[in-house]
Amino acid sequence: MAVLILEQTLNGLQFGLMLFLMAAGLTLVFGIMDLINLAHGSLYMIGAYLVAAVVQATGSFLLAVVAAMMGTAAIGVLLEVSVLRRLYTRDHLSQVLATFALLLICNEVVRLIFGSQPVMLGMPAALAGPVQLLPGFSYPAFRLAVIGVGLAVAALLYVLVGRTRVGMWVRAGASNREMAAAMGIDVKLLFTAVFAVGAALCALAGAMLGPILAVQVGMGESILILAFVVIVIGGIGSIRGALVGALLVGMVDTVGRAFVPMLLRSFVSPAVASGVGPALASIAIYVLMAAVLFWRPQGLFPARA
Amino acid sequence: MADAVLRVEGLLKRFGGVTATDRLNMSVVPGEIQALIGPNGAGKTTLIQQLSGALRADDGKIFFDGRDITRTSLHQRVHLGMARSYQITSIFRGSTVVHNLALAVLARNGSSLRFWRPLAREQELFDTALALADQVGLAGRENVVAGALAHGEQRQLEVGLALATRARLLLLDEPMAGLGPEESQRMITLIEKLKGTITLLLVEHDMDAVFRLADRISVLDSGRIIATGAPEVIRNDTEVKRAYLGEESAAP
Amino acid sequence: MRNRMVIGTLVLLLAFPLAAKHWDQLFYVSFASRILIYAVAASSLNLILGYGGMVSFGHAAFLGIGAYTVAILMEQGVSSAWVSWPLAVGVSALFALAIGAISLRTRGVYFIMITLAFAQMVYYLLISLRAYGGEDGLNLAERSQVGFGLSLANDLTFYYAVLALGVACLYLLRRLLNARFGQVVQAIRDNETRMEAIGFPTYRYKLICFVLAGGVAGLAGALLANQSGFVSPNLLQWTQSGTLMVMVILGGVGYLYGGALGAALFLVLEEVLSAYTLHWQLGLGLVLLAIVLYAHRGVAGLFDGRAAARRGADG
Numbered sequence: 084m085a086v087l088i089l090e091q092t093l094n095g096l097q098f099g100l101m102l103f104l105m106a107a108g109l110t111l112v113f114g115i116m117d118l119i120n121l122a123h124g125s126l127y128m129i130g131a132y133l134v135a136a137v138v139q140a141t142g143s144f145l146l147a148v149v150a151a152m153m154g155t156a157a158i159g160v161l162l163e164v165s166v167l168r169r170l171y172t173r174d175h176l177s178q179v180l181a182t183f184a185l186l187l188i189c190n191e192v193v194r195l196i197f198g199s200q201p202v203m204l205g206m207p208a209a210l211a212g213p214v215q216l217l218p219g220f221s222y223p224a225f226r227l228a229v230i231g232v233g234l235a236v237a238a239l240l241y242v243l244v245g246r247t248r249v250g251m252w253v254r255a256g257a258s259n260r261e262m263a264a265a266m267g268i269d270v271k272l273l274f275t276a277v278f279a280v281g282a283a284l285c286a287l288a289g290a291m292l293g294p295i296l297a298v299q300v301g302m303g304e305s306i307l308i309l310a311f312v313v314i315v316i317g318g319i320g321s322i323r324g325a326l327v328g329a330l331l332v333g334m335v336d337t338v339g340r341a342f343v344p345m346l347l348r349s350f351v352s353p354a355v356a357s358g359v360g361p362a363l364a365s366i367a368i369y370v371l372m373a374a375v376l377f378w379r380p381q382g383l384f385p386a387r388a
Numbered sequence: 389m390a391d392a393v394l395r396v397e398g399l400l401k402r403f404g405g406v407t408a409t410d411r412l413n414m415s416v417v418p419g420e421i422q423a424l425i426g427p428n429g430a431g432k433t434t435l436i437q438q439l440s441g442a443l444r445a446d447d448g449k450i451f452f453d454g455r456d457i458t459r460t461s462l463h464q465r466v467h468l469g470m471a472r473s474y475q476i477t478s479i480f481r482g483s484t485v486v487h488n489l490a491l492a493v494l495a496r497n498g499s500s501l502r503f504w505r506p507l508a509r510e511q512e513l514f515d516t517a518l519a520l521a522d523q524v525g526l527a528g529r530e531n532v533v534a535g536a537l538a539h540g541e542q543r544q545l546e547v548g549l550a551l552a553t554r555a556r557l558l559l560l561d562e563p564m565a566g567l568g569p570e571e572s573q574r575m576i577t578l579i580e581k582l583k584g585t586i587t588l589l590l591v592e593h594d595m596d597a598v599f600r601l602a603d604r605i606s607v608l609d610s611g612r613i614i615a616t617g618a619p620e621v622i623r624n625d626t627e628v629k630r631a632y633l634g635e636e637s638a639a640p
Numbered sequence: 641m642r643n644r645m646v647i648g649t650l651v652l653l654l655a656f657p658l659a660a661k662h663w664d665q666l667f668y669v670s671f672a673s674r675i676l677i678y679a680v681a682a683s684s685l686n687l688i689l690g691y692g693g694m695v696s697f698g699h700a701a702f703l704g705i706g707a708y709t710v711a712i713l714m715e716q717g718v719s720s721a722w723v724s725w726p727l728a729v730g731v732s733a734l735f736a737l738a739i740g741a742i743s744l745r746t747r748g749v750y751f752i753m754i755t756l757a758f759a760q761m762v763y764y765l766l767i768s769l770r771a772y773g774g775e776d777g778l779n780l781a782e783r784s785q786v787g788f789g790l791s792l793a794n795d796l797t798f799y800y801a802v803l804a805l806g807v808a809c810l811y812l813l814r815r816l817l818n819a820r821f822g823q824v825v826q827a828i829r830d831n832e833t834r835m836e837a838i839g840f841p842t843y844r845y846k847l848i849c850f851v852l853a854g855g856v857a858g859l860a861g862a863l864l865a866n867q868s869g870f871v872s873p874n875l876l877q878w879t880q881s882g883t884l885m886v887m888v889i890l891g892g893v894g895y896l897y898g899g900a901l902g903a904a905l906f907l908v909l910e911e912v913l914s915a916y917t918l919h920w921q922l923g924l925g926l927v928l929l930a931i932v933l934y935a936h937r938g939v940a941g942l943f944d945g946r947a948a949a950r951r952g953a954d955g
Contacts, residue, residue, distance in 0.1 A: 175749055181933065184932065191921050195919055304878075358774075359768050361764075362765055363768075478834045491827050492839075500840070502821060507819060
């Protein structure tokens, strides 16, 4: 039992950190540019597909990850310059619809190139086995690596956003765009750069989660909603909020799915528990979000003034 | 002394480390035009927000006609007889002048949970709106879309919307804001005509208007009322002069 | 001019199934019924989105709830339309009341997110109902019974029933928008702060509007369940809510016939494009993107010089 709890906690941490990679880019784009971007999940999907393609071509996972991050960042910049830039001044409804259109387009283009069937993305051979963390408890090496990558990125972003001049510009932009522009910050370049970094992080998340989940068209949608829930809970524009929110959501979702049906069985019949259990677990994060919105409408760590 | 139509006791509002309203006491006598003046940053807008109900005070009480309205919602206060006009014009830009005013009349005219009969058929409503348009000097401009009005006319409509609520106390937040000399005169005349029929609390920077209109002046500085009295008394008060040092009353 | 177009369309809609029957093309009648149903659903969204200014990203939930109400009742042996259709409206309205009461306490993007969240909750709830099909959905044994010797199993009869209800809904929508309630709701969309400042309890009006829209969407759901003979949780996927929003913007946000036009355009486009290619969603995405960037007042907006939806339902 203790092993199960430990395992699920690590799974929750792993999932949460990957959600953080997605949410970090999303919250910055939203916080600084006030842009709701439904195509954010598509960048994650493109990243995963690029990793799969490059791995197939070269056999090197590491190379694939780097290539995918650069490629997705490039695609992100392309999207930003051609389409997204025109949406910054538009209302949220227009942004939702335009990025929804991009989502459809990305899905179909990927389907055209790679087909509808899921694509195999295997774990790198070096990390394919389990690692013994405690006597009697082993955990997949790859998942540990994912946690490591996630923590490293979190630390990097913390330093970048909190301690560098560029980071200060980003924070200034997130809290008050007009002021930032008035202070002489090249807003256009900043926007594009933030978007590119967000896209690269999506690709990284796609590379890490691809071997665990599946690489297929539409994989971006389910994680996109979770990412939005994360930034709403954490507070739009705040990296710290994204981290806290992501860990919260990751934990609640993973641990919920593992234990709620089990817990329910002590109260109701197994048939009902197995029916309602997963539903309750899925609903849990939405209930969490609704509760946060109700009591702290700005989120846990609002960046906006 | 006549019962105050508005009485404020110990009003307190803090934003983080800043005390915007510092245990403020104030009262407004019915039928009078009371002006609220003060240097920038004194907390005039915050006070108006709390009086109208847009902002909840941290402590203290507000009494309207003897009734404690500290916890009453914004729209409820309108029904009790208190309305506000905005410093930054807040009208319905896409609708005509008469439609703007009709909406305000509608609010105090029975329930709007009516789903069948077209509003356009309610002639009495529109007649009242037309009369209001005339009262605020917009006769002849009734069918102009509000967004197309001149700035001065928009300010007149702004006051008109507050008037339409049949309020007994009007909180006018810098009605002169952005008006040229001719438009200011029109606004002053408009407000002068209201004297006696309703009570007015007027927040203003335009000292010319203040000294022409006010029966009584309260001076706000750093969240407190530092002086209240007849215009002449205030004009000569040393504390007031000190508060305004460097803040020349720039009449346009 | 506009009235003539409306009457002309109405005549066309009345006559067309008879022509279709004559030329043995009954499929188009079924297709047209589907369009009319989505016209009602999109119009209900247009009410809160276009006229009310509330960008709800969970409207498909009410469509799904209405559909499931009819399906579940039929599973339990209740097949009279006179019972299940009003109940579909009622249950959807009730959900709209609960969801709206909480969601309308938020603004802007938070409102969008929380309506999305609630729709997801209902979606997962329905998936968990194993007794009613769970993830696979539920078949309807037959179409709802109406009595009077009429059978909705007849596609023509069903079409005319849907047409009658659709016309009634649009007519009621038009009256509502011109009446006190509709004028207040639109004014709230234009300047909510001022509406409060002149004495309107804006939350109450928005909530009632939300409930009305939810109820009408429930009716559309009931009709949809009948039309396809099948309900599934996929009806409530957030992409379905997105589709409804796409329909509204295609047709014209805040125009009386925006929802109807958009639904027709979308479904026809889908039908035509998917005949050419499996990747028709690519075409749809490009069209949608073009519309948002260059023609954001939709089709109805193209016919109208002045700004959208000012004083009410002029068309």
